[in-house]
Amino acid sequence: MHRKQKTVKTDYSCEDRLEAESNMKVPSIVHTETAREESAEKLLERILSRPNMAEAYKRVVKNRGSSGIDRMTVEAMYAHLKEHYAELVRSIMDGDYRPEPVKRVNIPKPDGGQRKLGIPTVIDRMVQQAISQILTPIFEKKFSDNSYGFRPGRNAHQAIARAKEYYEEGYKVSVDLDLAKYFDTVNHFLLIRMLKEEIKDERVIHLIRKYLKAGVLENGLISPTTEGTPQGGNLSPLLANIYLTKFDDLLESRGHKFVRYADDCNIYVKSRRAAQRVMASCVSYLEVKLRLRVNREKSCIGSPMKLKFLGFSLCTTKGKVGIRVHPKSLKRLKNSIRSLTSRKHGRSITNTLLILRRYTTGWLGYYSIADMRKNMQDISEWTRRRIRQIYWKQWKRIQARQENLVKLGIDENQAWQWANSRLGYWRIAGSWILNRSLTNKYLASQGYDDISNRYEAKRLSYRTAVYRTVRTVV
Numbered sequence: 001m002h003r004k005q006k007t008v009k010t011d012y013s014c015e016d017r018l019e020a021e022s023n024m025k026v027p028s029i030v031h032t033e034t035a036r037e038e039s040a041e042k043l044l045e046r047i048l049s050r051p052n053m054a055e056a057y058k059r060v061v062k063n064r065g066s067s068g069i070d071r072m073t074v075e076a077m078y079a080h081l082k083e084h085y086a087e088l089v090r091s092i093m094d095g096d097y098r099p100e101p102v103k104r105v106n107i108p109k110p111d112g113g114q115r116k117l118g119i120p121t122v123i124d125r126m127v128q129q130a131i132s133q134i135l136t137p138i139f140e141k142k143f144s145d146n147s148y149g150f151r152p153g154r155n156a157h158q159a160i161a162r163a164k165e166y167y168e169e170g171y172k173v174s175v176d177l178d179l180a181k182y183f184d185t186v187n188h189f190l191l192i193r194m195l196k197e198e199i200k201d202e203r204v205i206h207l208i209r210k211y212l213k214a215g216v217l218e219n220g221l222i223s224p225t226t227e228g229t230p231q232g233g234n235l236s237p238l239l240a241n242i243y244l245t246k247f248d249d250l251l252e253s254r255g256h257k258f259v260r261y262a263d264d265c266n267i268y269v270k271s272r273r274a275a276q277r278v279m280a281s282c283v284s285y286l287e288v289k290l291r292l293r294v295n296r297e298k299s300c301i302g303s304p305m306k307l308k309f310l311g312f313s314l315c316t317t318k319g320k321v322g323i324r325v326h327p328k329s330l331k332r333l334k335n336s337i338r339s340l341t342s343r344k345h346g347r348s349i350t351n352t353l354l355i356l357r358r359y360t361t362g363w364l365g366y367y368s369i370a371d372m373r374k375n376m377q378d379i380s381e382w383t384r385r386r387i388r389q390i391y392w393k394q395w396k397r398i399q400a401r402q403e404n405l406v407k408l409g410i411d412e413n414q415a416w417q418w419a420n421s422r423l424g425y426w427r428i429a430g431s432w433i434l435n436r437s438l439t440n441k442y443l444a445s446q447g448y449d450d451i452s453n454r455y456e457a458k459r460l461s462y463r464t465a466v467y468r469t470v471r472t473v474v
Helices: 014-023 029-041 043-047 050-063 074-094 122-140 156-168 188-196 202-212 236-243 245-253 272-289 327-340 349-367 373-395 398-407 412-419 425-429 432-437 440-445 451-473
Strands: 102-108 114-119 173-178 216-218 221-223 257-261 264-269 300-302 312-317 320-325
Touching (some): 043 122, 043 202, 050 122, 156 264, 173 272, 188 236, 320 327, 327 373, 373 440, 398 412, 398 432, 425 432
Parallel strands (some): 102 216
């Protein structure tokens, strides 16, 4: 039986020991390999170590989110762990731990469909996060440089920038692959086999399998899960990337130029004929080898100038290739603003402007890398008009409208005439009377944060960051 070595109570540190060993010129390859094997076999201990679990707890608290089927909130987790933490760790180590089924929530998709999310309990989220933190560095070295989704230090902006590079190199035809319900159709048997290639601790494999088989609670009934890794779990993004690594390896072995972000994959070629060959071979591999379903209606071949990828497409400006927001993404933005600025909500104008700012801030945070100055100017003008019609409706009565117009600097007679106008809200909102009274400056004083101005500020900071990066490299 291997007995742990006692700690020596001297200043002879590990660094000193290694230095002494190197001075003796004795290679320790066997010892290194043994240490690696022991580390691989004790992967569960690393996952359940107090520092790793503490970091997982912090991540779950930071991300917040809804409660699972046990209704335990993120706020209540600390008190629960204070009492049951040792029991939790012991049950996982002994193999007795049983994850709770995930709570199924359907979220509407932009195309009208439903995206199925599975919400684990907060405890299960913490354990999954702890697993992910240890496994991510192990699998990161196996992932393709062309994969950008759910990876540390990588994002969608880098993915679309890489697509732009390929187009500039002459790869002007895109094979756009769409996987139908990817997260829900991952084959468990194949996934476990892929995990075993890197994970030698069977206890970790067993724990992950439990999460895959935990089941789903929907409409009061628990259904078993025979396939898929539900969106919403902290471990699912990593498992989804692992599953498609074989596909990435195939594309790289064939010398293809491609960009993948989770299940969104675009392959770039130089001719339509080549694109057709690539499409056929990729569909065959995905459906036969990985047992996934390719959506043939949405998968297509076309120009990156027209096809939507991660909400963007490419464009040419003054002979240079640029990035633009896809028209569908702009349409979705307008629909969201239209909903938030509806006259039927009954919210105060202050509250409406606050909600609007929160939404547009998030939208700009993602899309501001695109060239869309004219689009933002048009949307800003249109949004201000919608806000003005809210004011007009909230003033309601003729007398109130006249009084408010006068307060805002309109002549009393003109204010009376417009207060009695029978024109519709939208017509009034676009008239000179509201443009002169509810000026851009006034709307800003009330909390309206112009989306066009914020876009210009973000673009300036973005260009400055790029300039500094280039200068540093040079």
